[in-house]
Amino acid sequence: MWDWIRRPKYASTERRDIPAGLWVKCPKCGRPVYRKELERNLKVCPHCHHHHRLSGPERLALLVDEGSFVEWDAELRSLDPLGFPEYAARYEEAVERTGRYDAAICGEGTIHGVRAALAVLDFAFLGGSMGSVVGEKVARTFERASERGLPVVACSASGGARMQEGALSLMQMAKTCAAVARLHEAGLPYLSVLCDPTTGGVAASFAMLGDVHIAEPGALIGFAGPRVIEQTMHQKLPEGFQTAEFLLRHGMVDLIVPRSALKDTVARILRLLGCPVEERTSADEHAVAR
Amino acid sequence: MSTPSPGERAPSPWEIVQLARHPQRPKLDDYLAGLFTEVVELHGDRLFGDDPALFCGLARFRGEPVVVVGHRKGRETRENVERRWGMPNPEGYRKAVRVMHLAEKRGLPVVSLVDTPAAYPGIEAEERGQAEAIARSILVMSRLRTPIVVAVTGEGGSGGALGIAVGDRVLMMEYAIYSVIPPEGCAAILWRDAERREEAAAALKLTARDLLALGVVDEIIPEPPGGAHEDPVRALEAVAQALARTLDTLRREPVDELVARRYAKYRGMGQFVEVRP
Numbered sequence: 001m002w003d004w005i006r007r008p009k010y011a012s013t014e015r016r017d018i019p020a021g022l023w024v025k026c027p028k029c030g031r032p033v034y035r036k037e038l039e040r041n042l043k044v045c046p047h048c049h050h051h052h053r054l055s056g057p058e059r060l061a062l063l064v065d066e067g068s069f070v071e072w073d074a075e076l077r078s079l080d081p082l083g084f085p086e087y088a089a090r091y092e093e094a095v096e097r098t099g100r101y102d103a104a105i106c107g108e109g110t111i112h113g114v115r116a117a118l119a120v121l122d123f124a125f126l127g128g129s130m131g132s133v134v135g136e137k138v139a140r141t142f143e144r145a146s147e148r149g150l151p152v153v154a155c156s157a158s159g160g161a162r163m164q165e166g167a168l169s170l171m172q173m174a175k176t177c178a179a180v181a182r183l184h185e186a187g188l189p190y191l192s193v194l195c196d197p198t199t200g201g202v203a204a205s206f207a208m209l210g211d212v213h214i215a216e217p218g219a220l221i222g223f224a225g226p227r228v229i230e231q232t233m234h235q236k237l238p239e240g241f242q243t244a245e246f247l248l249r250h251g252m253v254d255l256i257v258p259r260s261a262l263k264d265t266v267a268r269i270l271r272l273l274g275c276p277v278e279e280r281t282s283a284d285e286h287a288v289a290r
Numbered sequence: 291m292s293t294p295s296p297g298e299r300a301p302s303p304w305e306i307v308q309l310a311r312h313p314q315r316p317k318l319d320d321y322l323a324g325l326f327t328e329v330v331e332l333h334g335d336r337l338f339g340d341d342p343a344l345f346c347g348l349a350r351f352r353g354e355p356v357v358v359v360g361h362r363k364g365r366e367t368r369e370n371v372e373r374r375w376g377m378p379n380p381e382g383y384r385k386a387v388r389v390m391h392l393a394e395k396r397g398l399p400v401v402s403l404v405d406t407p408a409a410y411p412g413i414e415a416e417e418r419g420q421a422e423a424i425a426r427s428i429l430v431m432s433r434l435r436t437p438i439v440v441a442v443t444g445e446g447g448s449g450g451a452l453g454i455a456v457g458d459r460v461l462m463m464e465y466a467i468y469s470v471i472p473p474e475g476c477a478a479i480l481w482r483d484a485e486r487r488e489e490a491a492a493a494l495k496l497t498a499r500d501l502l503a504l505g506v507v508d509e510i511i512p513e514p515p516g517g518a519h520e521d522p523v524r525a526l527e528a529v530a531q532a533l534a535r536t537l538d539t540l541r542r543e544p545v546d547e548l549v550a551r552r553y554a555k556y557r558g559m560g561q562f563v564e565v566r567p
Contacts, residue, residue: 073564081504081561082495085480101565132560139557161448161470163479166495167506170448170470171559174456177425178432178556185433201470203421204409204449209429223420223449224411232411242416252419 026050028218042259051216051259053196055098056105056122059155063263064118069109073140076133077101078165087164094125102133103158106141108150112267113277117145119154121202123195128158130202131165135172138206142179146186151275153266155193156207160200173205180209189273191266194221194244194253212269213253214262215244221253301465304488306497307473309465310444311407314519316526318345318362318376321403321443324526325533326351326358335384338418343373343410344382344454346389351401352534357393359386359454360403363444376445377410380423383453387430390438399437399537402454407472409450424453431456432556435549437540441529442466442498442507443518458552459536460506462498463529464513468506469496505559509536 023032028050038045042062043052054062060069077095080088095101103125108117119141121128130138138154145152161169183190192210194203196219204223215221222242230237240246247253257265271277301309309315322329326349334340345362348355361378364370393400409420431438431454438457446455446468462468473490477483480490495501498510511532518525540548 075565076562077565079561079563082493084493085489132562135560136562163471163476163494165560166470166504167468167501168504168560170452170468171506171556173425173449173452174428174432174556175559177429177456178553181429181433182553199421201449204424204453205428206425208419208422208425221421222416223409223424224416228411229413229416233413237413241413246417250417250419252422 026052044259049217049258051196051218053123053157055124056100056103056120059120059122059157059195060105060118062259063111063153063155063266064109065111065113069107069118071105071107072144073106073137075101076137078131078133080164081132081168082164082166084164084166090126090164098122098125100125102137103128103130104134104137106137108144108148110278111153111263111270114267114270114275115150115278116270116275117141117148117150117152119152121156121158123157123159123197126162128156128202129160129162129169130158130172130176130205131162131169132172134162135169135175138172138176139179142176142183142190142206145188146182149186149188151189151191151270151273152183153191153193153270154206154210155195156198156202157195158198158200158202158207160202160204170201173201176206177209180206184211189270189275191269193262193266194219194247196220199223199225208252211273212255214265215247215253215256216262217244217256217258219244221247302488303491303494303497304473306465307467307487307491309517310467312517312519315444316518316522317365317444318360318403318405319365320522321360321526321529322349322358324523325530326356329358332385332389335381335388337381337384339381341379341382341385343376343406344378344386346385348398351537352530354537355398356537357389357398357400358403359389359400361406361451361454363405374410376406377408377447377450378406378453379410379412379415380418380420383409383423383427386454387427390430390434394434394436397436399439399540400434400457401533401537402438402440402457404440404442404446404451404455404468405444405466406447406450407445408447409453424449427453428456432552433549435545437537437543437548438552439533439536439540441511441533442468443529447472456552456556458540458548458555459508461509461511461529461532461536462501462507463511463518463525464498465517466498467496468498468501469494
């Protein structure tokens with residue numbers, strides 16, 4: 001269903017997070033799943049409903065109306081500002097593998113006819129980490145949305161700030177938070193979709209500042225990594241700690257939405273918050289009435 | 291502790307990490323006693339509790355009222371246990387937000403003193419939304435309509451530091467550090483060997499000199515030879531002078547320009563290139 005998202009011209013290899021074989025073993029329940037069936041099921045295990053991670057382009061295709069997405073700033077790339085060991089090589093490898101520069105895909109499109117600015121993090125690119133490029137693209141997205149009167153839908157999947165860009169990565173937290181503040185001041189809604197995983201400097205910046213927080217079932221969401229906490233506390237972490245369900249119980253997310261209902265839910269919330277539905281031209285017109 | 295004595299070569303990044311963490315290094319309580327008068331501590335976030343790891347209060351600095359926020363390490367073990375070695379829980383950041391809003395309401399400048407290994411990585415911190423608390427504080431500081439001056443006096447530990455470190459001017463002591471991750475953690479991730487922390491300390495560019503060059507901090511506050519703990523009186527005086535000079539300048543700026551300039555400052559951080567496809 002997401003084939004139509006264009007592959008950039010500079011893509012040299014296709015990214016694969018599912019082995020090439022016909023069958024995939026679900027990491028949660030351990031049962032084999034026919035690969036095509038998993039794809040048809042939006043990468044949700046048909047047995048245990050485990051939500052396998054989506055790539056950035058897959059996430060985008062799940063949300064926006066076909067053919068409506070216009071990407072912004074795809075040509076931004078990192079400069080390795082610290083000359084950090086192994087960073088340049090790892091960065092190149094990620095560019096090769098994903099066919100994209102860096103871990104954010106930003107732009108505008110419609111969601112069941114509602115025009116929105118989108119920022120989607122791709123965990124497949126260096127763990128979705130936020131360095132200068134991700135910070136810049138996210139900030140630009142919020143700024144453009146503020147100027148053009150658009151709501152923002154941000155989908156996070158990130159281990160946090162990018163270590164290899166040092167304190168500059170840390171400063172991207174301040175940069176993105178300031179841009180979120182501008183959107184709020186402009187009176188525009190911001191929906192934050194928290195996917196597996198959303199931790200560290202991304203959780204502790206724009207991802208946790210939405211008007212509405214939507215989490216995917218089972219997603220790991222938190223500030224400190226579970227291993228760090230275990231080492232500090234010298235105790236086993238409780239079952240289900242830092243999952244979407246844990247955050248819902250503790251008042252940190254508004255709702256947990258299964259993947260099959262994500263687009264409908266996002267569109268409904270945007271409409272309820274007064275975002276207009278555009279004249280329909282695309283094929284999924286029937287979905288608006290839902 | 292391999293502290294270089296006066297007149298020796300400049301300390302290495304790893305030596306600076308040790309100076310920043312030195313147990314005798316001046317701490318928040320020393321700054322409160324030495325730099326401020328009429329200190330009134332304000333407690334509690336009005337939501338859940340009070341965090342002893344993050345100090346908030348009213349005080350006078352050179353005769354003028356200010357709001358002070360700062361990480362508060364202990365001076366000995368019992369205090370350090372109580373204050374979790376200066377690692378705040380969400381209540382700390384939420385208390386800071388509350389008190390900074392008071393500063394804004396009364397037009398008082400905020401002085402933030404940064405010295406923390408990290409935000410506290412604990413079960414309860416996660417239950418009460420550590421990530422949200424830090425994010426909210428960063429957002430509030432990025433738009434606060436009153437001057438904010440930040441001084442990194444010891445350890446600037448990642449998001450735990452940044453949670454109270456967004457300001458119009460960020461000053462950093464010569465042997466303080468400011469980093470996205472501790473060198474030990476970085477070495478463990480990069481080389482699966484925490485012992486290679488010296489290399490990691492150099493790679494992370496976490497010293498005041500490095501961060502001034504990267505535009506992350508605005509000014510370096512010089513320290514006595516061998517570090518602030520060797521001559522605390524002189525170290526505090528250097529901080530006081532830098533704060534006074536900065537506050538004088540910021541107080542004269544119209545608040546609209548101040549906030550716009552603060553936005554532009556953070557907006558401009560980062561290094562990237564736009565490739566022609």
